[in-house]
Amino acid sequence: MHQIIEGCCVEASEEQKQKMEDTMLDLVKICHHKQFLCIHDDVDNLIESALDSKLLSINSINSQRLD
Secondary structure (H helix, E strand, C coil): CHHHHHHHCCCCCHHHHHHHHHHHHHHHHHHHHHHHHHHHHHHHHHHHHHHHHHHHHHHHHHHHHHC
């Protein structure tokens, strides 16, 4: 990250460089959080799908018993 800041802003003050670094770190945190949410959504979808499949099989077994 320091290389990016130094490459982009050779003449920036230390305060400006620190602000840029803080902003980049915030962006990284946001990206990680969004990745986590996507993974969380995928897990929720998998659980929901598994529950739906289980309910279908239970309903199928119950309907066979009624026949």
